Amino acid sequence: MKIVDANVVVTSPGRNFVTLEIATDEGLTGLGDATLNGRELAVASYLTDHVVPLLLGTDPHRIEDTWQYLYRGAYWRRGPVTMAAIAAVDVALWDIKAKAAGLPLYQLLGGASRERVRTYGHAGGRDVPELFDSIRARLAEGYPAIRVQTGVPGLTKVYGVRSEAELAEESAGRGRVARPVVEDWDTDAYLRHIPRVFEAVRGEFGPELPLLHDAHHRLTPIQAARLGKELEPYRLFWLEDCTPAENQEGLRLVREHTTTPLAIGEVFNSVHDYRTLVDEQLIDYVRSAVTHFGGVSPLKKLFDYAAQHQIKSAIHGPEDISPVGMAAAIHLDLAVHNFGIQEFSGHTALTNEVFRHAYTFADGYLHPGEEPGIGVELDRELAAAHPYAPSYLPVNRLQDGTVHDW
Ligand code: CS2
Ligand code: MG
Numbered sequence: 001m002k003i004v005d006a007n008v009v010v011t012s013p014g015r016n017f018v019t020l021e022i023a024t025d026e027g028l029t030g031l032g033d034a035t036l037n038g039r040e041l042a043v044a045s046y047l048t049d050h051v052v053p054l055l056l057g058t059d060p061h062r063i064e065d066t067w068q069y070l071y072r073g074a075y076w077r078r079g080p081v082t083m084a085a086i087a088a089v090d091v092a093l094w095d096i097k098a099k100a101a102g103l104p105l106y107q108l109l110g111g112a113s114r115e116r117v118r119t120y121g122h123a124g125g126r127d128v129p130e131l132f133d134s135i136r137a138r139l140a141e142g143y144p145a146i147r148v149q150t151g152v153p154g155l156t157k158v159y160g161v162r163s164e165a166e167l168a169e170e171s172a173g174r175g176r177v178a179r180p181v182v183e184d185w186d187t188d189a190y191l192r193h194i195p196r197v198f199e200a201v202r203g204e205f206g207p208e209l210p211l212l213h214d215a216h217h218r219l220t221p222i223q224a225a226r227l228g229k230e231l232e233p234y235r236l237f238w239l240e241d242c243t244p245a246e247n248q249e250g251l252r253l254v255r256e257h258t259t260t261p262l263a264i265g266e267v268f269n270s271v272h273d274y275r276t277l278v279d280e281q282l283i284d285y286v287r288s289a290v291t292h293f294g295g296v297s298p299l300k301k302l303f304d305y306a307a308q309h310q311i312k313s314a315i316h317g318p319e320d321i322s323p324v325g326m327a328a329a330i331h332l333d334l335a336v337h338n339f340g341i342q343e344f345s346g347h348t349a350l351t352n353e354v355f356r357h358a359y360t361f362a363d364g365y366l367h368p369g370e371e372p373g374i375g376v377e378l379d380r381e382l383a384a385a386h387p388y389a390p391s392y393l394p395v396n397r398l399q400d401g402t403v404h405d406w
Contacts, residue, residue: 001026001100003060006052006092008034008044011383013350014173016040016391017322019378020047020088022096024060030095031376032088033291033325036080038393046085050074055089061100063093067297083269083294090295091328091374099373104358105328106368109300109335116365117333119317119344120145120212120237124161127151128200134164135205142364145210145237145341150197152190157183159216159394159406171319171348176391183396185404187219191227198234210237217241217267217405218396221250228258237341238263238285238314244405248276255282263287266316269294271302281309285340289316291325296332303336312340319345323355327376330359330368342366354382 005023010016018034034043051070058066070086071077098105106112121143125131131150138146149160162170169175194213201211213236219227224242231239238261243250245264254262263285268274269292277283286306293299303313313336315329326344333342344366347355357376358369369375396406 001028001060001096003055003058006055008047008052009378009380009383010040010044010388011354011386012173012389013354013382013386014171014348015176015320016388017351017355018044018084018088019322019324019383020092021378022055022060022089022092024096026100028096028099030060030092030099031324031374031378032090032092032095032295033322033328034084034088035291035320035322035325036084037320038391039081040388042081043084046081047088051085051089060093060096063090063097063297066093067295071294078270078272080267080269080292084292087291087293087295090297091290091324094296094328095373102372104368104370104372105296105331105374106334109296109332112334113337114334114339116367117330117339117342118144119342119361119364119366120147120210121364122147122149122160122345124149125151126161126163128197130163131197131201132204135201137164142362144364145212147212147214147343148197148201149214150193152186152193154189155184155186157181158185159183159396160214173389176389178390178392180392181394183394183406185218185396185398185406187223190218191223194227195230195234198231198236202234207235212237212240212263214240215242217244219243221247221253224254225257228254228260228262231260232258236260240264240287241266245273248273248282251277251282252280261285263314266292268292271298271305274302274306278306278309278311281311283311285312285314287314287316289321289325290328290332291321292316296328300332300336303332303338307338312338314340315342317343317345319347323347323352323357323359324374324376324378327357327359327368327374330366331374333366334368350386354379354386
């Protein structure tokens with residue numbers, strides 16, 4: 001079999017997605033997700049200008065060799081743009097291989113290790129009553145675990161905190177912004193507030209519901225250590241991205257002070273970003289996305305490495321991972337032994353029409369379906385009817401104007 005064509009499709013059915021479609025001389029096609037939120041066109045160009053010409057004429061069955069060729073051959077290694085581009089190739093080739101075998105991808109990854117894939121959903125509210133409503137909405141949708149984010153008194157706009165109405169606006173694409181929105185931040189106010197929020201949530205929803213919280217890299221190690229300690233009575237499933245992730249050594253201090261489980265990795269793009277964290281067992285969950293980590297091949301290797309340290313998988317699955325990236329994730333979730341949990345927010349009805357997928361979400365659990373390959377089809381016409389629209393992630397400033405991690 002030979003690759004005869006490859007195209008990059010940038011579409012915006014509410015938010016931007018970058019998709020690579022590879023076609024072979026035997027009529028099989030494969031899809032890969034290369035979406036990098038806020039920097040989409042950089043990956044599209046990397047693929048179109050520098051990767052697609054190298055793929056034409058090559059054997060799509062040689063996934064590992066192609067991966068190494070693109071990674072080592074470029075000389076300039078790692079980085080989100082490069083690794084999202086390589087991820088799209090990797091997933092598209094796995095899609096083709098699994099279709100050629102007539103099997104769903106998870107069968108090629110070792111087969112199912114479980115019947116279904118546990119998820120967590122997002123709840124948020126500007127204040128506690130609004131948060132409770134949002135938690136109730138997620139519970140009604142069947143989510144067995146819930147990420148809890150809230151507004152902080154005195155701050156006007158905090159990442160991850162939206163009313164249900166704002167969330168609907170955003171998913172419909174009306175939240176797209178041509179320049180980053182500026183949010184505000186005060187760490188002391190946040191640290192004073194969050195333990196009280198979790199106390200209230202436990203009081204209302206009881207001791208059993210698995211609760212997660214994302215600190216989005218905004219704390220120093222000593223601040224994160226204190227937060228982890230103060231949240232211990234509320235027994236979190238995890239505290240996510242508590243410190244700037246690139247300082248792996250910083251997590252030592254957090255770990256020494258708290259038994260709150262730690263999760264990290266959505267901004268990582270290679271195993272080297274995890275070395276200290278895994279070797280020293282400083283975290284409990286690795287949270288990279290298939291789409292940003294170079295694909296299914298390297299993420300499976302990371303999970304196998306993490307398993308030796310009793311660390312579990314928790315693939316990043318926000319709305320900005322396309323259904324193609326989600327499908328690849330769900331196949332991997334079903335197959336790996338050290339699966340932990342899968343983040344899942346779902347997509348709008350329009351997005352699900354552009355990317356028709358075999359995976360299903362029922363009672364809070366996902367299943368990849370039994371279609372050969374990853375089980376996603378791209379409706380090119382519908383995709384073309386919703387062209388790219390510039391959109392940015394927010395920035396965060398302290399009250400004196402200093403830029404802060406968001
Ligand atoms: C978040 C993401 O899903 C998460 O845990 O941290 O929403 C993240 O902010 C976005 O994927 C950025 O594009
Ligand atoms: Mg996060």
